[in-house]
Structure formats: structure tokens, C-alpha cells
Amino acid sequence: MHIVACVKQTPKSENVKIDPATGCLVRSGAASAMNPFDEYALEEAVLLKEQLGGTVSVLTMGPPQAEAVLRDSVARGADAVYQLGDMAFAGSDTWATSYALSKGIEKIAAGQPVDLIICGKQTNDSDTGHIGPQISAWLHYPNAAFVKKIIQANENSVTVERLTEDGSEVLTLPYPCVLSVVKDINKPRVSSVKGRLAAKRVTVTKWTADDIGADKQKLGMKNCPTRVVKSFVPKREVCATCVQGTNAKEKGKALVALLKENKLI
Amino acid sequence: MNNWKNVWIFAQTQRGKLSPTAFELLTAGRQLADALHEKLAAVLIGNNVSAFAQQLIDCGADIVYTCEHPDLENYIDDVYAGVLAKMIRDYQPNKFLLPATNMGRSLSAKTAVFAGTGLTADATEVVIHPEDGQLHATRPTFGGNLMATITCAHTRPEMCSLRPMSYEKARPVQGRKGEVVAVPFEPAQFISPVQFVEFIKTQGDNLDLSEAEVIVAGGRGVGKQEGFTLLEKLATRLGGAVAASRAAVDNGWIDYRYQIGLTGRTVKPKIYIACGISGQIQHMAGMSGADVIVAINKDPQAPIMQLAHYAVEGDLYEVIPAMLEALK
Numbered sequence: 216m217h218i219v220a221c222v223k224q225t226p227k228s229e230n231v232k233i234d235p236a237t238g239c240l241v242r243s244g245a246a247s248a249m250n251p252f253d254e255y256a257l258e259e260a261v262l263l264k265e266q267l268g269g270t271v272s273v274l275t276m277g278p279p280q281a282e283a284v285l286r287d288s289v290a291r292g293a294d295a296v297y298q299l300g301d302m303a304f305a306g307s308d309t310w311a312t313s314y315a316l317s318k319g320i321e322k323i324a325a326g327q328p329v330d331l332i333i334c335g336k337q338t339n340d341s342d343t344g345h346i347g348p349q350i351s352a353w354l355h356y357p358n359a360a361f362v363k364k365i366i367q368a369n370e371n372s373v374t375v376e377r378l379t380e381d382g383s384e385v386l387t388l389p390y391p392c393v394l395s396v397v398k399d400i401n402k403p404r405v406s407s408v409k410g411r412l413a414a415k416r417v418t419v420t421k422w423t424a425d426d427i428g429a430d431k432q433k434l435g436m437k438n439c440p441t442r443v444v445k446s447f448v449p450k451r452e453v454c455a456t457c458v459q460g461t462n463a464k465e466k467g468k469a470l471v472a473l474l475k476e477n478k479l480i
Numbered sequence: 481m482n483n484w485k486n487v488w489i490f491a492q493t494q495r496g497k498l499s500p501t502a503f504e505l506l507t508a509g510r511q512l513a514d515a516l517h518e519k520l521a522a523v524l525i526g527n528n529v530s531a532f533a534q535q536l537i538d539c540g541a542d543i544v545y546t547c548e549h550p551d552l553e554n555y556i557d558d559v560y561a562g563v564l565a566k567m568i569r570d571y572q573p574n575k576f577l578l579p580a581t582n583m584g585r586s587l588s589a590k591t592a593v594f595a596g597t598g599l600t601a602d603a604t605e606v607v608i609h610p611e612d613g614q615l616h617a618t619r620p621t622f623g624g625n626l627m628a629t630i631t632c633a634h635t636r637p638e639m640c641s642l643r644p645m646s647y648e649k650a651r652p653v654q655g656r657k658g659e660v661v662a663v664p665f666e667p668a669q670f671i672s673p674v675q676f677v678e679f680i681k682t683q684g685d686n687l688d689l690s691e692a693e694v695i696v697a698g699g700r701g702v703g704k705q706e707g708f709t710l711l712e713k714l715a716t717r718l719g720g721a722v723a724a725s726r727a728a729v730d731n732g733w734i735d736y737r738y739q740i741g742l743t744g745r746t747v748k749p750k751i752y753i754a755c756g757i758s759g760q761i762q763h764m765a766g767m768s769g770a771d772v773i774v775a776i777n778k779d780p781q782a783p784i785m786q787l788a789h790y791a792v793e794g795d796l797y798e799v800i801p802a803m804l805e806a807l808k
Binding site for chain 1: 495554556557558561581582583585586587589590597600601602616620621628630631632633635672673676678679680681682688691694737739742744750765772774785787788789790791793794795798799800801802803805806807
């Protein structure tokens with residue numbers, strides 16, 4: 216069993232604060248870590264390896280410092296780690312990013328065939344949820360998104376439960392396939408002492424766009440289909456009404472009266 | 481690119497039901513189509529779904545494409561995305577809106593790669609630029625504290641998934657006329673190795689959170705599992721649904737599917753009543769789009785008390801019973 220988990224280095228959520236004076240985002244310092252959703256992807260890959268045997272490879276795309284999330288992955292149970300780094304990738308949207316990752320997966324698979332690819336549901340910095348389904352599209356593999364549980368996995372296929380708005384759906388997917396997983400699926404482990412030692416020693420395989428045979432016409436800000444043309448801080452027209460009352464009971468009554476008065480209920 | 485004409489919306493169906501998002505997309509799509517002087521088309525994929533066509537026409541669609549087959553009964557990503565990509569090649573739409581539901585997020589992403597075009601995720605506003613006729617899709621990031629407007633200049637269709645509840649639902653106009661186009665489905669072209677096993681309905685859950693107009697949400701301040709019974713009473717009384725913050729879910733008081741925020745779901749109700757929720761940015765990411773936010777919290781310094789439209793300083797175990805009493 217060969218599982219590839221895709222991870223991204225993103226700013227830590229708790230380091231992103233809003234400046235109360237300007238309403239702007241403050242990314243304090245450069246503290247970044249593995250995208251929290253990817254921790255579930257990595258953990259699920261390691262759990263499957265423990266159950267079925269095999270290898271967990273971890274793939275990331277990013278600047279040199281993104282190597283840190285790969286070492287962190289090894290500390291938490293991954294075996295081999297790969298980093299796509301090239302100026303040609305810079306500014307890629309989800310279409311181009313998923314293309315690059317799919318080429319990276321093909322290159323990994325050339326060494327050892329890949330059975331299963333696991334991604335987090337989305338990243339905490341851009342929040343699209345596109346990457347898992349789009350990797351599967353480039354590779355023409357089946358996929359399932361919003362996976363909350365792996366019911367059963369064997370050498371040939373995986374049976375999963377995916378979350379829908381009205382319940383959940385059970386699907387069986389043969390390998391190779393791509394899953395995007397939600398937080399509910401597991402509780403990510405902390406790194407072990409043995410893992411941290413392995414993380415120090417591991418060799419990070421680094422590939423450029425040429426190394427993975429990627430078509431540069433499909434990469435980077437210049438070639439990707441979408442572009443951010445404007446970003447702005449929205450006007451917040453909230454002026455909080457403090458609901459008055461001498462005690463909590465009166466405030467509760469006053470709130471209902473206010474909501475009714477404004478025809479909200 | 482002049483051959484690419486008309487605005488499309490994906491009318492999601494699941495288990496024989498048309499998703500309410502279809503009517504929101506019709507409202508948004510109608511505005512785009514009118515701005516472009518082009519037609520608005522709705523796409524239905526599934527088994528026995530053409531019955532919904534007239535309803536979509538009544539609510540603003542000029543054309544309804546229906547692709548029906550027993551093999552399309554359940555949503556399989558590669559099959560649906562394959563069907564959509566083929567329809568895009570055959571009919572060449574100019575803009576294409578899908579719902580940012582669980583199905584729509586994955587389907588739009590996969591279809592965009594198959595169709596070789598760009599996609600904006602989870603937009604809350606879409607407009608046509610008056611000069612170049614391009615789709616400008618605006619989406620919130622980091623809890624609505626930063627907005628980004630995204631375009632897709634060189635490929636068609638310009639695709640976008642639209643956050644549920646961002647637009648009003650289109651209302652029917654009786655006697656509206658439109659064209660229904662049956663799109664043939666060749667099962668041999670879309671064979672998927674994926675096997676649909678079963679659907680499991682959530683027990684005792686009648687209201688879909690993403691469609692709820694009133695949400696009563698509980699956080700760390702609820703303090704115990706039983707507390708959610710009180711929240712449920714208020715929600716039921718207001719015809720709404722119960723939700724939770726990460727803290728409440730992590731404490732095991734309520735199931736993950738009710739979690740609102742960055743790691744959970746995004747909702748956009750008319751009223752969001754946050755009970756014992758401090759209002760961390762990660763939580764705000766999932767609910768800041770609510771029309772009216774009410775905060776009930778013992779701590780007047782909690783961030784949510786500044787972000788709310790109505791702030792009630794007090795113990796939720798006293799405030800909510802008083803509200804229930806007043807609502808009798």
C-alpha cells in the first residue's frame with residue numbers, strides 16, 4: 216500500500232488577527248505550520264499504513280521554508296517526503312497548483328505505484344476545497360470529498376462515508392483514488408521522540424517543474440486561468456445594540472421585544 | 481471566445497429533491513444574463529429530474545438542459561463532472577454558476593479541470609463588469625474580514641461556486657415560457673469504478689443547517705451536553721436549527737456536522753443567535769454573513785459582543801428561558 220498525503224504550509228490560524236483599529240488582517244511574524252486540515256489527511260494515511268502496511272509519502276508545493284512541514288510529517292509517521300519548489304509555480308491558482316501536484320504524484324508513482332491520495336478538505340488560508348477533486352481530475356482518478364470516515368480499506372479498494380447536507384453517503388472506490396477528508400475523521404497524533412529523530416535525518420526530495428515534466432504553460436500567475444483583481448476590507452455596518460435590562464431575565468424579554476419590533480422573528 | 485454564450489446554473493438535485501440553492505442561483509444568474517443580454521439556462525442531472533424543468537422556467541430559466549438516466553440516480557463525482565464537461569464542450573456557455581454545497585464544491589472543481597477553465601470558490605457576490613463583460617466574483621476570506629474579487633479572463637466558461645443563502649430565492653412567474661433540451665446520456669462513455677453503497681439519513685434532523693433562516697448556536701459557555709436541549713427549544717420555537725462552535729464539538733456535547741466555522745460549515749441565516757460563543761475569527765468565518773447576529777454572553781469583552789448587532793450580557797441559562805417565556 217502506497218499512500219500520498221498532500222500538505223501545505225500556511226499561516227497559523229491563531230496568528231491571524233484583525234487589527235481592531237484598521238480592521239485589517241495582521242499576520243503576526245512569519246509563524247506558519249501545516250494547514251490544520253492536512254493534519255487529518257496525514258494522520259489518516261499513517262493510520263492506514265499501520266493497519267495495512269506500506270509507505271506514506273508526503274508531497275508539498277511551496278517556497279524553501281515549506282520543507283518544515285515535510286519534516287513535521289515525518290515526525291508524525293510519514294516515510295518519504297517530496298517538495299515541489301520552482302519560481303515557475305509562484306502565484307498559481309488552484310487549477311495550476313493541482314496540475315503541479317498531479318505531476319508530482321505521477322513522478323512519485325514512477326518510483327512506486329500510488330494507491331491512495333489523501334488531501335485535507337481545504338486550506339485555512341484560501342479555503343477553496345478545490346485541490347483534492349482537481350488532482351483527481353488531472354490524473355483521471357475517481358475521488359470523494361468531505362470524507363468523514365473510512366469504513367473499510369483493503370489492498371484493492373476503500374469504502375468511505377462522505378458528509379452531505381442531509382446525512383452521509385457510503386461509497387466504495389477502487390485504487391488509485393483521491394480522498395479529501397474532514398476534521399471528524401480522526402484525532403491527529405503529536406510527534407514522537409523517534410519520529411522527531413527521523414525528521415532530522417530524512418532527505419527531502421526536491422523537484423523543479425522540469426523534474427516532474429510539467430508543462431510551464433500551465434503554471435504560475437501568468438498562465439493560470441483565474442486572477443485576484445481586487446482585495447478589500449469590507450465595511451462593517453454593525454453598531455451593536457446592547458440589550459438593556461436590570462437582570463438577565465429582563466434582558467431576555469427585551470431581546471425578544473427588539474427582534475419582534477424589527478420584524479426579525 | 482465570442483462563440484461562448486449564455487449563463488448557466490447547476491440545479492442540484494439529491495434523493496429526488498431539488499436543492500433550494502437552484503432558486504438562489506436563478507436569481508444571481510438572471511442578473512448576469514440580463515446584464516449580458518444573453519439567455520439563462522439551468523442544468524439538471526439525475527434520474528427522473530425533468531419534472532423540475534418547468535419550475536426552473538417559472539423562476540427565470542430560459543432553457544433547461546436535462547440529462548437523465550438511472551445510472552445518474554446518485555452523485556458520483558467523475559460521472560457528473562464528465563457529463564458537465566461534455567455539455568460545456570457541446571453547448572459552450574459563457575458563465576457557469578454552481579452551488580458551494582458539498583456536492584457543488586467537488587463537482588465544480590473537477591469540472592473546471594476537465595473543461596480547462598478557471599473557477600472561483602464560494603463567492604457571495606457575482607457581477608458582470610460593464611466594460612469587458614467579464615464575471616467578477618467576490619468571495620470572503622478569513623471570516624469576511626477580507627474580500628477578494630476574482631476574474632477568469634481568457635478561458636470560458638468563467639466558473640464560480642456561490643455560497644448558499646447569498647442571494648434571495650427567485651419567485652415563480654406563472655406562465656413563463658422556456659425551452660427544455662434533453663441531453664442524451666451514453667452510459668458507456670461515463671463508466672465509473674466507484675460504487676454507491678447507500679445513503680444514511682441524519683437521525684432526527686428535519687432542517688438542513690445551510691438552509692435554516694434562524695440558527696441558535698452554542699459554544700464553550702454552554703458548559704454541558706444537556707445545555708443544547710435548551711438551545712434546541714429556542715431554535716424550535718423560532719423555526720430554526722441548532723449549531724455549535726468548535727469548542728462545543730470538541731467537548732463532545734454535539735456532533736461535528738453541526739460545527740460552524742473554518743473547520744466546519746458555513747451558514748448564512750437571517751438571524752444567528754450565538755450563545756456562550758466568544759467569536760474567534762475561525763468561528764466568524766462560518767457565520768459572519770448572517771443578516772443579523774445576536775450574542776448572548778456573560779463576558780462583555782468577548783469579541784462577538786462587538787461584532788453582534790444585538791449584544792446581551794448575561795447568563796444564557798437565564799436569558800434563554802426568559803426569551804422562551806416572552807415567546808409564549
